[in-house]
Amino acid sequence: MATIRVSREGGQMIDEIEWKAEELDIVERPNGPAMAAIIAAGIGALILGILTTLNEASTDVHDFLEIDKDVGPLSGKTLFAVIGYLVAWAVLAPLLWRRSISWNTGLIITGLLLVGGFVGTFPKFFELFASE
Amino acid sequence: MELSNRETWATLHGMVFGALFLLAFAGGVAGLWSLRPEWVTVNGLQERMTRLRLGVTTMAIVAWVTVITGTWIVYPWYRAKPPSGTTDLTEYPRSFLLETPGKEDWHEFGMEWKEHVAWIAPIVATAVAFVVVYYGNQLIVDKRLRYTAMALFVVAFAAAGIAGLLGAFITKAAPLQ
Numbered sequence: 001m002a003t004i005r006v007s008r009e010g011g012q013m014i015d016e017i018e019w020k021a022e023e024l025d026i027v028e029r030p031n032g033p034a035m036a037a038i039i040a041a042g043i044g045a046l047i048l049g050i051l052t053t054l055n056e057a058s059t060d061v062h063d064f065l066e067i068d069k070d071v072g073p074l075s076g077k078t079l080f081a082v083i084g085y086l087v088a089w090a091v092l093a094p095l096l097w098r099r100s101i102s103w104n105t106g107l108i109i110t111g112l113l114l115v116g117g118f119v120g121t122f123p124k125f126f127e128l129f130a131s132e
Numbered sequence: 133m134e135l136s137n138r139e140t141w142a143t144l145h146g147m148v149f150g151a152l153f154l155l156a157f158a159g160g161v162a163g164l165w166s167l168r169p170e171w172v173t174v175n176g177l178q179e180r181m182t183r184l185r186l187g188v189t190t191m192a193i194v195a196w197v198t199v200i201t202g203t204w205i206v207y208p209w210y211r212a213k214p215p216s217g218t219t220d221l222t223e224y225p226r227s228f229l230l231e232t233p234g235k236e237d238w239h240e241f242g243m244e245w246k247e248h249v250a251w252i253a254p255i256v257a258t259a260v261a262f263v264v265v266y267y268g269n270q271l272i273v274d275k276r277l278r279y280t281a282m283a284l285f286v287v288a289f290a291a292a293g294i295a296g297l298l299g300a301f302i303t304k305a306a307p308l309q
Contacts, residue, residue: 023174024169024174024177024178024269024272026269026270026272026273027270028270028273028274029266029267029270031276031277033262033266034262034263034266034267034277034280037258037259037262037263038259038263038280038284040259041255041256041258041259041284044252044255045252045255045256048248048251048252049248052248068204070208070211070212071203071204071207071208071211072211074203074207074247074248075203075204077248078199078203078251081251081255082251082255085255103276103280107280114252114256114287117252118249118252118291121245121248121249121252122245122249123240123241123244123245124241
């Protein structure tokens with residue numbers, strides 16, 4: 001409960017607003033669904049990073065990823081990364097739906113996957129693997 | 133005062149969808165940060181939750197729209213190869229940057245990073261949207277869940293921010309006409 005008193009300048013009037021205590025019912029859910037979603041996001045990012053680097057390292061991969069001529073290999077990299085993300089989520093969600101897993105484990109896995117994704121898409125990194 | 137078809141799409145991609153995502157980020161983080169029972173009433177929390185659900189879902193959708201329009205509509209114009217013998221490269225931004233001394237890095241580093249890292253934003257933003265929509269009021273009492281959502285929100289923003297900033301610089305160096 002909280003009370004707010006409002007004093008107007010001049011002291012002519014004092015209003016009083018009173019809040020009554022309220023209740024909010026929350027049903028706690030296991031963290032599995034959240035972990036499935038965020039680990040899958042990390043997997044999607046990592047796939048993007050790996051494909052970006054492989055595209056640079058191999059002309060075969062480059063040609064394979066060129067699904068659309070106008071967009072170039074970016075079309076395949078992004079398409080397969082999104083598919084990988086959705087498949088990972090579809091696989092992990094039912095496995096973890098009613099379970100809780102260690103926060104630290106889940107967050108470390110997600111963090112590593114995301115770092116892998118960022119590093120793999122960084123030009124100074126993937127250019128190290130550029131084929132001649 | 134007219135915009136060509138290419139300019140219109142580039143503007144929609146960067147200055148409407150992309151900017152909307154980046155601007156909404158501050159509201160999303162503030163919403164998650166202030167979702168604390170000790171700060172607001174139950175009515176206030178529920179009002180914030182409704183706004184937060186709508187906000188993060190919209191942000192995830194906008195992030196997808198931004199990268200899809202960028203990759204599949206605007207990018208092909210950027211990377212189009214000029215016909216042989218073309219001397220005026222202003223309509224071919226990628227070639228213009230690569231052929232202009234001192235501007236190569238805008239493509240080789242800037243565009244190469246932007247076009248990839250941008251896609252991390254909608255993927256991560258979707259995970260955040262799912263967490264907010266699925267767990268709802270649990271975010272109010274579950275600090276780890278809330279902080280995780282906030283941290284991922286920052287990751288999505290970082291990816292979009294890098295892409296947006298580089299996009300603005302590249303557009304300045306070689307406008308899509």
